[in-house]
Amino acid sequence: MKVLVTTWDKFKVRYAKILKKLAIFCLAFWIGIGLFRISTELLFEEIPIFGFHDIVDLNNPKEQPPNRPEFSSDYTKADFEIFLTQLVRKNYWFLTSQDLYDYFLSDTPKSLSPEQRKRKKVAIAIDDGYQSANDNILPILEKLDRTYDTPIKIVWFVNPAFMGIPGTYLDHASCEDFRIGLEKGYYDIQSHTSNHEDLTQLDAEGLTKELLGSQQLLRECTKGLDPKGQVANHISYPFGKVNKFVLKEVKKYYRSGYLYNGKTFRLDWFRNRYFIPRMTVSRSHTVKQLLKMASGGWL
Ligand SMILES: [Zn+2]
Secondary structure (H helix, E strand, O other): OHHHHHHHHHHHHHHHHHHHHHHHHHHHHHHHHHHHHHHHHHHOOEEOEEEEOOEEOOOOHHHOOOOOOOOOOOEEHHHHHHHHHHHHHOOOEEOOHHHHHHHHHOOOOOOOOHHHHHOOEEEEEEEOOEHHHHHHHHHHHHHHHHHHOOOOOEEEEEOHHHOOOOOOOOOEOOHHHHHHHHHOOOEEEEEOOOOOOOHHHOOHHHHHHHHHHHHHHHHHHOOOOOOOOOOOOEEEOHHHOOOHHHHHHHHHHOOEEEOOOOOOEEOOOOOOOOOEOOEEOOOOOOHHHHHHHHOOOOO
């Protein structure tokens, strides 16, 4: 009996030691992860790129149920205006897709002025080109310009085959709508492919139609308003889907590609101009949360 107790005691001691080592290892591991995250956050600047879809006016019955179904990706006009106003007041630099490319992604990046270096940066992207988004956003941009003398830029990723065409639920803004926003200096018009198809399901011919086709349609639409040739040089992948073959084709026509993956774009060594992350925005986000995301705060 005495021998049995001793063996059991020994086992307990050994078991406790193993548990202690395991606990120390786990603690060290998590501290390491934490330190790595803090150091990367401190070392590398982040540029929040927000991905919005439709912007809806709660005061417009046509944009409310039962006239229009609600979608999780909707964002209200009122909150969108407050969000942009706060960013303008905080002197954020609203980057275009060409700015992002020129200063942060090109093989020979443009150098930033001390003023540009100091400013907080942000990019606001709107996918799918809905009519209500256009109708609600443009007056906000005009108002901000009038109030703060700051013409801010919004990046539109448009499916040109749908321009001016009513959708099953949501209508699409027309070519003329985009021309107006571009001419006023607020819109950066880029491609979201022609018909919003899953690119990973297409063959070479289908990809050419979606990639080159959308580029040609957008440039045709904006003819005479794009002296610097900045329209449709960049793309956001429908459904955020891209694979090796798609990428090879995309590189023939576009300088950069945007994902929709809920991640922050960080200026680290691993950044890739064809896998630019964007933060997803839904109706559940408060303005306070968006501002925190913009400032690089952890939610
Ligand atoms: Zn889309």
